[in-house]
Amino acid sequence: MLVMTTKVDKKKIFLILGAIAAVIIGLILLFGGGDNSQATGAPSLGTNDGRVKFLADFGWDVVVSPTESGQIKIPAESSEVFDRYNALQKSQGYDLSQFAGKVVMRYVYRIKNYPGATDPVYATLLVYKDQVIGGDVTDTSAKGVVRPFKMPDPQNTTPSTIPETAPSTT
Numbered sequence: 001m002l003v004m005t006t007k008v009d010k011k012k013i014f015l016i017l018g019a020i021a022a023v024i025i026g027l028i029l030l031f032g033g034g035d036n037s038q039a040t041g042a043p044s045l046g047t048n049d050g051r052v053k054f055l056a057d058f059g060w061d062v063v064v065s066p067t068e069s070g071q072i073k074i075p076a077e078s079s080e081v082f083d084r085y086n087a088l089q090k091s092q093g094y095d096l097s098q099f100a101g102k103v104v105m106r107y108v109y110r111i112k113n114y115p116g117a118t119d120p121v122y123a124t125l126l127v128y129k130d131q132v133i134g135g136d137v138t139d140t141s142a143k144g145v146v147r148p149f150k151m152p153d154p155q156n157t158t159p160s161t162i163p164e165t166a167p168s169t170t
Helices: 010-031 048-056 080-091
Strands: 068-073 103-111 121-128 131-139
Touching: 048 103, 048 121, 080 131
Parallel strands: none
Antiparallel strands: 068 103, 103 121, 121 131
């Protein structure tokens, strides 16, 4: 039978364990493990304050509490209505087809400062994993339109922003 013994230097073991712990902490701080919105100062769109700020960045003054919120499912298959709405989304840098079949949150806020509005106007945000993936501003008046988030020119608030399809003449 062979027995080997070694002398353990406790000081060296503590130094090695300390170095390993420092490397692990450094990696966690470097790559982060969670929400970086606090570090960057950007509000999370998973919070009501973040969504209100998102709309305020476009110039909208909204009622702070959403008038409506709930889950919706983005259609898995395209349709004429979906394609028209997605054309509006693409015009503002979003594409809902990437989220086909997914369940997303829908938040609706009443806008208080829509130029020339006499009837209610609402902003709708579609949020997936704390990111806006689409939405619109809807004027509910008889001549109202659905438009992108961008604040309209006060002199030109009536043209539709969703492409209309001409009726067939055949």
